[in-house]
Amino acid sequence: MATTTAAVALPGPRRVVRVDLDAPLPELVADDAGSSALVVGYRGGHPVCTADVALTADPADAARVLAPLVGTAGAPHRTPRVVPDDALPSISVVVSTVVDRVEDLGRLLDVLEHLDYPRHEVVVVDNRVRVPADDPLPAVLAGRNVRLVTERRPGLSAGRNAGVAASHGDVVAFTDDDVQVDAGWLRALGERFATEPGLDAVSGVILPTELATPAQVWYEAYYGGFSGERTFDPVTIVPDDVPGTMRHAQVAAVRPDGSVRGRFPVYGIGAYGAGANMAFRRELLEVVGGFDTTLGAGSPARGGEDLAMFVETLWRGGRVGFEPTAVVHHRHRRTVEALHAQLRGNGVGYTALLCALVARDRRHLAVLARLVPLAAGRKVRGVVATLRRGRGTDDAAGAAAAAAPVAVVPVPRSLAYHEFRGFPAGPAAWVRSRRRWRDVESGRFPTR
Template sequence: MGPAPGNPPLGQPDGGEQRVFALVRLRGRPVGTVVGRVRAGDDPASVLAEQAVAEILVPDAPERPPIGEAPRATVVVATRERPGPLARALDSLLAQDHPDFEIVVVDNAPATGATRELVASAYAGRGVRYVLEPVPGLAAAHNRGIAAARADVLAFTDDDVIADPHWLTALTRPFGADPRLACVTGLIVPARLTTPAQILLESHGGFAKGFTARRYDPADPPADDPLFPFTAGRFGSGANMAFRAGPLKAVGGFDPATGTGTPAKGGDDLYAFVRLLAEGHPLQYTPDAIVWHHHRERWEDLCAQAYGYGAGLTACLAALLVRRPGLLPPLLARLPRGLAHARSMTAPRATGAAGRTGVPGAHGTYTHPWPRHLSRLERRGLLYGPLGYVRARLAVRGTTRPWEGR
């Protein structure tokens, strides 16, 4: 479902008015989102600005911490048979205001030469390089990108995003300010909300992690997160993340038996976050680094995504225990709370006031409508994840890290 009965999807007219989703910025920084009703003849900007003033409470923020210079970066974009969306993403990446970066397109187990031809014909000589990764799976593709990168800071995004022009600068500057930092993640907001599936995903929190910068440091665990560091979904998502190359390589990069395109269904980004935190490296979330994500449009895709979320989470936990068995005692200590959290996260919810307005929910609240069918799929995915990881490990058995020996 999307909006409640009687409400059209966002952006579609309803008796001469439209509901419009907008990201609100204050002095260039994102502070929230609103959904406004714009009638025929209204100025959308004025309507949404008035609503933002009325709805969004911006607390007095402390002085921003010092930020460093944006270091040289490699942007890795893994893709498979999606030349149209890829071109849109690459155009936005080439418009970045970052002073020194390159782009590596990783063609993952392609069936055709469409991606290679696109890069060669439209992006040759423009700072975009093409590399091939024959082993299927997002983690394997990201590892190939690590091997091909020429910079010490590696940024990762997907082929279904549009990057804000300031995205890469905002995502990489924290590395210049803090030499201990190993990972930075950023804000993911929807590029379109026009179908019920897209609206439902965003109403359940989407990929956003809020509008407040946050630092996660194993030396100072967050008091409000008793499951730390195993609540990996709080830290960020794979469409908007960056790593310092040294620490990422030191933990073996991404586990190739995780990620979209493998039997594990997902979990590659979560694995990297938790693995680095477990080694004592801090992670920082910065909402100033924004990408606009094209959510899947069809109900069938949302169903597959719900199942994949559950499977990816437990596949990630399986990968962590296989790769770092010492994490078993702290994981077992947190298991009762973790099970309760999983039940809450996947619980079905009826349409209430949120459903009537269609206002997207804050990440981690899980108070917005979520159909019972999707809850069942998520829970089935949770049960399947470890088996999927075992199957994926057997499939990639014998593969090596592509940067070894370089």
């Protein structure tokens, strides 16, 4: 697919700029750090919008794009929640790692240890099958107030399950070792659980740590909000409680005022949740039986364990809160080769996830037969619109670029190719993953 990628010019680095919309706008101009920026607008310390801005030598150009956000973004202002410390649930933060991003893990733990939260613990799971002689993990953990758990059985699901088993919190939150969390991340999750007791899970916003390479810029342009269009509206995902086969098969995203932001099949929950920023009540994790060990990074299925847990939550009639004040920052893959591999893995993981769901409950098969054609059409239309963006074929994008310096990033077709290429491989990958896990449990698969 080199020719497909080459057909789109390599984008230069983009700055990720935090802007306080309640203060005077900064003067943004092109410099050595980039000629475009992803501007994240904040109010009251929380993100409320993003804007793609092309930077020039004249700061007035960027100001024209940002000025409309000042009067509209985040309005009407949300009333800040004030929850007493003793009303917040205790939370365990679980980070499962194979210790291949040592510096990132250290930076993450620097923040997790000192989060603004009254009752929380940090559990690090060493999920390596084999440990090298020059193991860097002891040095990373030295002097830290974290608990180390060892899980030599392979796969992110096994690691997360080991972390849950060793933890004590009423709520278990999960993030990854390529993520940085905001100082108020845990309090935002805990306050949402405290103020909405009917929630079984809460997810939050995922922003990029950097957009320094073409692969990182393309990933952000292709996926937007990590796994869907990024939004900053707080919503509660509520399954439709209709009789018959379609019970809980479709869900509604409900705003605090009761209005419905949108409806979609339960299998599309990835638009509102991902493993880098999610938390579940312990009771829910125990009822479901933990993360599906046939899914997830480190297994032949390569992914899907996080979405499977969200789907299971809703399938049982539970509710998921999307909390935009719970913010983490993800380091996207830096090379095009790594990005292509990630997208193939996403495709494999998604269809493997569907196989795992059907194996658990055959009703999924009937529901999928009804919903897959509609969902596939929606996916294709969304990808086509993304690929057309910035190539002069999208009238709305072209008009916006003419009116103001909006940075529009053309995306190579190779991204969609690699993602779609993974879809048909998912079922076979899930079968291999299930067989391997049986070997692991029986002792036939070497874990040391």
